[in-house]
Amino acid sequence: MRGFQKNNDSLKKVQDEIFKCKKCPLYKERKKLKIFPVVGEGNYRAKIIFIGEAPGANEAKTGHPFCGKAGKVLDYLLDSVNIKRKDIYITNILKDKPPSNRNPNQKEINTCGHYLQRQIEIIKPKVICSLGNFSTKYIFEKYNLKDKLKGISKIHGKVFESQDTFEKIKIIPFYHPAVALYNVNMKKILRKDFQVLKGTKKLKDKK
Ligand code: URA
Secondary structure, three states, X not given: OOOOOOOOHHHHHHXXXXXXXXOOOHHXXXXXXXXXXXXXXXXXXXXXXXXXXOOOHXXXXXXXXXXXXXXXXXXHHHHHOOOOHHHOEXXXXXXXXXXXXXXXXXXXXXXXXXXHHHHHHHHOOOEEEEEOHHHHHHHHHHOOOHHHOOOHHHHOOOOEEEEOXXXXXXXXXXXXXXXXXOOHHHHHHHHHHHHHHXXXXXXXXXX
């Protein structure tokens, strides 16, 4: 199975813990439905990390993030700025699929969030792209940007700067790609917002 962390011991350790994690009720759903947690995948030395909300049905069936319809939109957007999945890292706040694809709740976010935090600390990206309101709120709170937090319709495509323990980090919130599935206008907005990533391409080559 693709997508699991073969190349980095620390990420592999996080993955193993996620597979064994029983801290929230989503674990029971995973066992009942015989589905997978979606740990995240991509380049463990990525300069850019994308963070969605939670796996959907396709993702939980395969273990790969953004492999369903919203993933197709994400691929289209990445392609529009010539960014390849192999150069970035993609994950979610929640690693398990919520029932009926409902939104993540605060308890689940609190329980699961430390895995994401550790992934970020291991990968040490220069840019965090949060997809949608949930991951934007989570990331803004973690990176001391609470005072700048507004609904995604107000801050999408804007670049925020914060200081991580390792160094300066750029945080760029985007609409969640799923909003473009039934709204061509949103797809245009997302495509325009993604242009901001063109300037981050040279970061890729530095590591
Ligand atoms: N939506 C998300 O937020 N994450 C996925 O992995 C798929 C759909």
